[in-house]
Amino acid sequence: MALKRPKADAVIIGLGWAGSLMANELTMAGLNVVAIERGGWRDTSTDFPTSMDTDELRYATRRELLQPLSVETMSFRNNPGQQARPLRDFNTYQFGWGAGGAGSHWNGMTWRFLPNDFQTYSNTVAKYGKGRFVTGLTVQDWGVTYDDLEPFYDKFERYAGTSGKAGNIKGVIQPGGNVFEGARQRDYPLPPLERTRAAELFDIGAKELGLHSFPVPAGNTSGAYVNPLGIHMAPCTYCGYCEFFGCGNWSKSSPNACILPALIQRPNFTVITESEVMKVNLTPDKKMATGVTYIDKQGREWEQPADIVVISAYQMDNVRLMLLSGIGKPYDRASLTGVVGRNYANQTVSGAGVFFENENLNPFIGAGALAQSADDYNSDNFDHAKLDFIGGANMLIHSTNGRPIGSANVVPPGTPRWGSEWKKTYKDSYQVGNSIYNQGNSYPHEDVFLDLDPTYTDRFGRPLLRVTFDWNENDKRSGHFMADRAVEFGHAMNAKMVFRNEPTAKHFSPMDNLSSHTTGGAIMGDDPMTSAVNRYLQSWDVPNTFVCGASAFANNGGYNPTGTVGALTLWAAEAIKTKYLKSPGALVSL
Amino acid sequence: MTSPILRRDLLGTAAALVGTAATLPAAEAAQISGSLPWSPSEGTPPPVEPTQPYTWEFFTADEAALVGAIADRIIPADDLSIGGKEAGCAVFIDKQLAGNYGKGTNYYLKGPYRPGTPQQGPQTLETFAQRYREGLAALVAFCASKHGGAAFTTLSAADQDALLHEMEAGAFYTGPVTSTAFFNQLIQNVREGYFADPIYGGNKDMAGWKLIGFPGARYDYRDVIGRRGEKLDLEPVGLMGRPGWNPA
Numbered sequence: 001m002a003l004k005r006p007k008a009d010a011v012i013i014g015l016g017w018a019g020s021l022m023a024n025e026l027t028m029a030g031l032n033v034v035a036i037e038r039g040g041w042r043d044t045s046t047d048f049p050t051s052m053d054t055d056e057l058r059y060a061t062r063r064e065l066l067q068p069l070s071v072e073t074m075s076f077r078n079n080p081g082q083q084a085r086p087l088r089d090f091n092t093y094q095f096g097w098g099a100g101g102a103g104s105h106w107n108g109m110t111w112r113f114l115p116n117d118f119q120t121y122s123n124t125v126a127k128y129g130k131g132r133f134v135t136g137l138t139v140q141d142w143g144v145t146y147d148d149l150e151p152f153y154d155k156f157e158r159y160a161g162t163s164g165k166a167g168n169i170k171g172v173i174q175p176g177g178n179v180f181e182g183a184r185q186r187d188y189p190l191p192p193l194e195r196t197r198a199a200e201l202f203d204i205g206a207k208e209l210g211l212h213s214f215p216v217p218a219g220n221t222s223g224a225y226v227n228p229l230g231i232h233m234a235p236c237t238y239c240g241y242c243e244f245f246g247c248g249n250w251s252k253s254s255p256n257a258c259i260l261p262a263l264i265q266r267p268n269f270t271v272i273t274e275s276e277v278m279k280v281n282l283t284p285d286k287k288m289a290t291g292v293t294y295i296d297k298q299g300r301e302w303e304q305p306a307d308i309v310v311i312s313a314y315q316m317d318n319v320r321l322m323l324l325s326g327i328g329k330p331y332d333r334a335s336l337t338g339v340v341g342r343n344y345a346n347q348t349v350s351g352a353g354v355f356f357e358n359e360n361l362n363p364f365i366g367a368g369a370l371a372q373s374a375d376d377y378n379s380d381n382f383d384h385a386k387l388d389f390i391g392g393a394n395m396l397i398h399s400t401n402g403r404p405i406g407s408a409n410v411v412p413p414g415t416p417r418w419g420s421e422w423k424k425t426y427k428d429s430y431q432v433g434n435s436i437y438n439q440g441n442s443y444p445h446e447d448v449f450l451d452l453d454p455t456y457t458d459r460f461g462r463p464l465l466r467v468t469f470d471w472n473e474n475d476k477r478s479g480h481f482m483a484d485r486a487v488e489f490g491h492a493m494n495a496k497m498v499f500r501n502e503p504t505a506k507h508f509s510p511m512d513n514l515s516s517h518t519t520g521g522a523i524m525g526d527d528p529m530t531s532a533v534n535r536y537l538q539s540w541d542v543p544n545t546f547v548c549g550a551s552a553f554a555n556n557g558g559y560n561p562t563g564t565v566g567a568l569t570l571w572a573a574e575a576i577k578t579k580y581l582k583s584p585g586a587l588v589s590l
Numbered sequence: 591m592t593s594p595i596l597r598r599d600l601l602g603t604a605a606a607l608v609g610t611a612a613t614l615p616a617a618e619a620a621q622i623s624g625s626l627p628w629s630p631s632e633g634t635p636p637p638v639e640p641t642q643p644y645t646w647e648f649f650t651a652d653e654a655a656l657v658g659a660i661a662d663r664i665i666p667a668d669d670l671s672i673g674g675k676e677a678g679c680a681v682f683i684d685k686q687l688a689g690n691y692g693k694g695t696n697y698y699l700k701g702p703y704r705p706g707t708p709q710q711g712p713q714t715l716e717t718f719a720q721r722y723r724e725g726l727a728a729l730v731a732f733c734a735s736k737h738g739g740a741a742f743t744t745l746s747a748a749d750q751d752a753l754l755h756e757m758e759a760g761a762f763y764t765g766p767v768t769s770t771a772f773f774n775q776l777i778q779n780v781r782e783g784y785f786a787d788p789i790y791g792g793n794k795d796m797a798g799w800k801l802i803g804f805p806g807a808r809y810d811y812r813d814v815i816g817r818r819g820e821k822l823d824l825e826p827v828g829l830m831g832r833p834g835w836n837p838a
Contacts, residue, residue, distance in 0.1 A: 050809045051829075054806075054807035054808070054809050055787055055807070055829060056786065056787070057782055057786035057787065057790055061782060061786070062691065062696070063696075068695070068696035068697075069696060069697050069698040070694075070695065070697060070698055073698040076709070076710055076711075077707075077710070078707070078709055082707065083704070084710075085704065085706035085707075085710035085711075085713055086698050086700070086713075087698065087710070087711055088697055088698045088711060088712055088713060088714075089697060089711050089712055090696075090697075194812075194815045194816070195818065196818060197818040197819040200819070235812070237810035237812055238810075238815050239808065239809035239810060239811065240811075241809070249809070359819060360819050360820060360821045360822070361819075362814075362819075362820075362822055364804055364805055364808075364811070365811040365814065365815050402804055403804075404785035404798060404799060404804045405781055405782055405785045405786060407802075408781050417777055418663070418664040418665070418754075418780075419663065419664070419666060419751065420666050420668050420670075423665060423666070423668070423670060423671070423801070424670060426801075426802060427670060427801055427802050430802040430803060430804075431803065455702070507709050508709065509708065509709035509710075509711070510709075510711065511709070511711040
């Protein structure tokens with residue numbers, strides 16, 4: 001029989017960005033909160049000191065901060081006709097592990113999604129007609145709008161210490177920022193990061209093509225900053241060890257730097273580390289959650305009773321926990337019914353390799369989100385009337401690192417992979433090579449979904465999550481169009497060599513490491529027949545369970561997801577504080 | 591915003607520190623004069639240079655010689671830099687295979703084994719250490735069959751390259767997969783040995799970093815980021831510093 005802990009007001013599964021933000025809000029509201037984290041405690045100064053952080057092999061190549069695959073991996077197949085196989089080697093899906101979650105080792109690009117991203121269905125129907133959706137696409141509105149979320153994006157940027165330049169303050173366009181962004185109430189808390197030579201070259205290309213260049217909003221601090229919790233952040237040093245690394249310099253927006261130092265001191269907060277939640281426990285009628293069951297480091301089974309359950313693990317694990325707990329009806333591809341596992345999306349990646357002549361890009365000077373970008377071809381920022389797809393991509397050039405193991409493939413295609421010719425080409429390319437990277441909208445399709453694997457299991461013998469994904473026709477058209485734009489951009493920057501990159505032209509593979517930005521599977525919406533949670537991230541079926549994370553995205557934007565994960569979590573926390581606590585029950589009545 | 595709890599905790603900590611200082615035993619007092627009381631790299635792990643002769647932890651002597659010879663073809667010695675063998679790539683791989691990487695601690699190696707599509711990635715259940723043992727043995731046998739029993743290490747560079755090209759193209763099997771998979775593994779691990787921090791046993795004298803102009807384990811470029819497009823010629827630094835920091 002399970003050991004039993006005292007009842008909490010709320011139990012939070014997973015202490016990444018979503019879990020930390022939710023715990024912060026609920027404890028400030030006076031609730032007694034217990035978080036359960038699968039990995040260990042991680043502290044900015046002692047776990048990520050700058051004297052040992054700059055180690056490419058340990059963190060980037062061996063991915064030491066990521067959740068080990070021996071703990072849990074996914075199985076993968078391209079289509080429902082195939083048998084899935086487990087992903088045995090590190091790949092594009094990058095789960096967090098430890099307090100801070102993936103928020104410890106992300107790069108920090110802190111975007112707000114565009115207003116159109118939340119209402120793509122309605123806007124597309126109004127502007128281009130229903131016929132614009134390719135067969136099988138399951139695009140639907142989110143149930144929230146950009147305007148609903150704006151105050152919460154603002155709040156997240158303040159907690160995180162985001163560096164950037166506004167493009168639209170209260171409807172007034174700000175040159176030098178992203179002129180396509182939705183109206184914001186004020187500028188970022190910190191100015192943009194320093195510029196690199198790569199950014200200058202990008203600006204040359206953008207000017208030539210008439211595009212609007214701006215610095216990517218960065219979760220890397222451009223200067224000293226004190227956030228609303230009183231936590232001091234220090235200026236980023238452009239060390240070039242960001243993605244896959246922790247930041248011991250207090251310069252990366254992370255739960256470890258921005259939230260946990262304040263949260264951990266509150267007497268009404270407890271985190272139980274190195275303990276994995278097995279399932280959310282439900283009442284016999286499955287209408288309410290009673291808490292969670294977890295297994296601690298010693299292998300003992302515990303029950304943590306709670307009035308509110310917040311599922312805030314990685315996007316995929318949110319879906320898996322719902323399936324393992326029996327919350328919501330699982331998606332069934334054959335009948336096209338059910339909601340849990342539905343509307344999974346990834347990121348439609350394309351681009352171009354660019355190699356210059358007589359340049360010193362000094363790629364080792366970088367930060368995770370140090371990038372120059374153009375949004376002219378993202379979402380519906382351009383007219384699709386004469387095109388046969390929806391969406392597009394943000395285009396950027398990234399000054400993030402020049403780490404030598406990971407850069408060894410940054411050579412012109414056709415270069416031998418070994419021998420003196422590779423060596424000379426790598427040496428010659430190191431200072432002149434980069435790429436235009438397009439991260440594109442990804443729209444859900446009925447053939448793309450998440451469910452439980454029938455064969456492969458995790459360390460506790462529970463089924464792995466099975467990912468069924470390949471590019472849909474809209475992805476392929478959009479990827480092809482955007483690869484053309486990247487090639488065009490490369491030439492406009494006066495690159496000596498430009499190499500087209502169109503991954504959507506072949507089958508998707510997680511082993512290609514294109515993007516870790518997975519979304520959906522437990523999406524929000526207005527209709528319980530097509531969404532797993534309502535507009536407040538509250539389960540339609542189990543109203544004292546909230547599911548926070550990118551799992552709620554009804555589609556993916558042409559951006560990194562974290563800014564929107566933060567905004568949605570704070571929006572849900574506000575609803576819990578101001579609505580749910582006053583009157584526990586369904587926040588949306590049908 | 592400072593919570594009352596935070597303030598109380600800080601006061602408590604300060605009081606505790608005062609108490610500690612007042613009760614320090616007299617024997618721990620020290621007089622410091624004339625120079626700082628430390629030496630470079632004091633208190634850090636043992637020296638980077640592996641003991642000579644290096645004692646192989648995983649490889650047999652023959653395997654080590656073979657891996658060294660392969661490393662010298664993947665990254666040959668030439669007028670740009672030293673080769674993979676001299677840089678310590680075999681030592682690096684030996685240490686990796688003897689540790690958690692070799693054991694596959696962080697990888698998913700649970701059965702059942704079933705072959706998959708290329709998109710599903712490698713499916714072998716063997717650890718990296720097992721893959722090396724089996725892959726090197728298969729290469730030895732392949733080499734012997736092509737060269738009248740001769741060892742790889744005795745072949746000319748041109749013959750070694752020819753053999754490795756065949757291996758890369760999948761000329762033989764290691765376990766259930768073609769030799770291409772193991773060759774890809776060799777390329778990756780040799781590159782790691784050549785470019786990882788010298789604390790791992792390779793990248794001798796930071797030769798890999800000097801080759802491409804990578805400044806190494808530095809963590810602060812604020813003083814030079816404004817020099818956009820300039821050739822900076824920053825001398826590399828490792829996690830253990832660099833020779834210039836430790837005068838003989």
